[in-house]
Amino acid sequence: MACTISGAEEPRIIEQNLEIAQNFVPMTAAEMQALRDRCRQYAKDGRFELYKTSMKFDNPEARLVHDFPLDTTQVEVKDMIKEADNTGHAWPRV
Amino acid sequence: MQENPKAGPEVSRRGFLKGAATAGVSAVIPTDKIPTAVETKDEPALGNFQAPKRPLGKTGLECSILGMGGFHLATVGDQTEINNMVAKAADHGINIFDNAWEYLNGLGEERLGAALRGRRESVIVVSSVCTHGRKQDVAMRMLEQSLVRLQTDHLDIWQIHEVIYHNDPELIYAPDGVLEALTKA
Numbered sequence: 001m002a003c004t005i006s007g008a009e010e011p012r013i014i015e016q017n018l019e020i021a022q023n024f025v026p027m028t029a030a031e032m033q034a035l036r037d038r039c040r041q042y043a044k045d046g047r048f049e050l051y052k053t054s055m056k057f058d059n060p061e062a063r064l065v066h067d068f069p070l071d072t073t074q075v076e077v078k079d080m081i082k083e084a085d086n087t088g089h090a091w092p093r094v
Numbered sequence: 095m096q097e098n099p100k101a102g103p104e105v106s107r108r109g110f111l112k113g114a115a116t117a118g119v120s121a122v123i124p125t126d127k128i129p130t131a132v133e134t135k136d137e138p139a140l141g142n143f144q145a146p147k148r149p150l151g152k153t154g155l156e157c158s159i160l161g162m163g164g165f166h167l168a169t170v171g172d173q174t175e176i177n178n179m180v181a182k183a184a185d186h187g188i189n190i191f192d193n194a195w196e197y198l199n200g201l202g203e204e205r206l207g208a209a210l211r212g213r214r215e216s217v218i219v220v221s222s223v224c225t226h227g228r229k230q231d232v233a234m235r236m237l238e239q240s241l242v243r244l245q246t247d248h249l250d251i252w253q254i255h256e257v258i259y260h261n262d263p264e265l266i267y268a269p270d271g272v273l274e275a276l277t278k279a
Contacts, residue, residue, distance in 0.1 A: 002148045003157045005192045007166030011179050014162075015140065018186050021160040022143045065226040066259050 059084035144187035155218055155250060157190040164193030168205040180209035184217065193244070194222040194255050195236045203243035214246055222255035225272040227265035233275035252279060 008014045027035070042048065051057040055076050061084075063070050071077055145158040162183050170176050180191075191210065193203050203221060210217060221240045225233045241247060254272055257263070266273050 002150045003159055003161045003190055005161040005163045005190070007163035008179060009166040009169050011175075011182060013166075014179055014183055017160055018140050018143060018145070018183075018188075021145050021158075022140060024159065062226060062256075062259075065228060066261055066265065067227070068259075 055080055056083075140186060147187070147189070150190075150218070153251065157218055158188045160188055161190035161192055161220075162188055164191060164202040164206045165197045167209075168198050168202040170205075173205065173208055176205050177209045180206070180213075184213055189216065190218040190220065192220045192222075193240075194224065195240050196222075196224040196255060200239065200243055203240055207243050207245035211245065218250040219244060219246060220251040220253065221249050222253050223272060223275070224255040225275075226256070226262075227268070227271070230270050230272065230275040230278070233272045234278070237275070237279055252276060 006013070006017050008017065058080055060070055060077075060081055072081070145160050147156040147158050149155075150157040162180070167176055167179065170179065191206055193206055195203070197203065206219075210219070221244065223233050223236050223240075225236065237249075237252065240249065240252075254266060254276070257266070265271060
C-alpha cells in the first residue's frame with residue numbers, strides 16, 4: 001500500500017489526518033499478517049460490505065448499465081428509485 | 095493566478111509567541127524569517143511536518159502516504175476555503191489529489207482544478223471515469239470534460255470508477271469498452 005486517500009470537508013480534518021500521518025509507524029510484516037488473520041472470518045463473505053451489491057444501496061442507473069433487471073413493479077425497486085432520486089436515464093441525463 | 099490571502103503561512107499572535115519561545119528567541123524576528131507552519135493552540139503540533147512519500151505501484155510516481163479526496167473537498171461551499179485547505183495539505187507534503195468525473199456533477203473536479211492553480215506541475219492529479227459499461231467514446235468525452243474542469247491538459251492517473259458488480263470486469267474488458275479508452279488516452 002502506497003497511499004491513503006481521505007476526504008476532508010473542513011480544515012480540521014486535514015490537520016487531524018496530517019497529525020495521524022506524522023505519528024504513523026508502519027506495522028511489521030508479522031503485525032500485518034496477524035491483522036489479516038483476525039479479520040479473515042468476518043471479511044471473507046462480504047457480510048459487512050452490503051453497499052457493494054445490496055439493492056438497498058443500489059440505484060437504477062447503475063443497474064441498467066450493468067444489464068441487471070429493473071422491475072419497477074417491485075416494492076424494493078420502487079424504494080430504491082425513491083432513495084436514489086434517480087430514474088435510470090442514461091448518461092448524461094442522470 | 096488569483097492570490098489567496100489566507101493560503102500563506104498562518105501566523106497568529108499566539109502561534110508567533112509560541113514559535114518564538116520554542117526557538118528560544120525573545121528578540122524581534124524579521125517577518126521573512128517566520129516559519130511557514132507555525133502552530134497555534136487550536137491546531138495539532140504539525141510544525142514543518144512533511145508527509146513521507148512512497149513509490150506508487152509501477153507508475154514511477156512518488157506519492158505522499160496521505161492523499162486528498164475530491165468529493166468531500168467540493169462539499170465545502172467557499173472556493174477560498176477550498177484553496178486554503180489544498181494549500182495547507184500541499185504545504186505539508188500532500189502531493190496526490192484524487193477525483194472522479196462523477197463527483198457532485200463535476201463540481202468535485204472544478205473546485206480542485208481552481209484550487210490547484212499554480213501547483214499543477216508539483217502534484218499528482220487522479221481522476222476516474224464512470225462509463226459503467228458504456229462505450230469507449232463516452233469515456234473519452236468524460237476525459238475531455240475532466241481535463242477542462244481540472245484546468246489541465248493531462249491527468250497523472252486515469253482510472254476506472256466504482257468497480258463493484260460481479261460483471262464489471264467483463265464490461266470493462268469488452269470490445270469498444272472503457273479499457274480501450276484508457277489504452278487510447
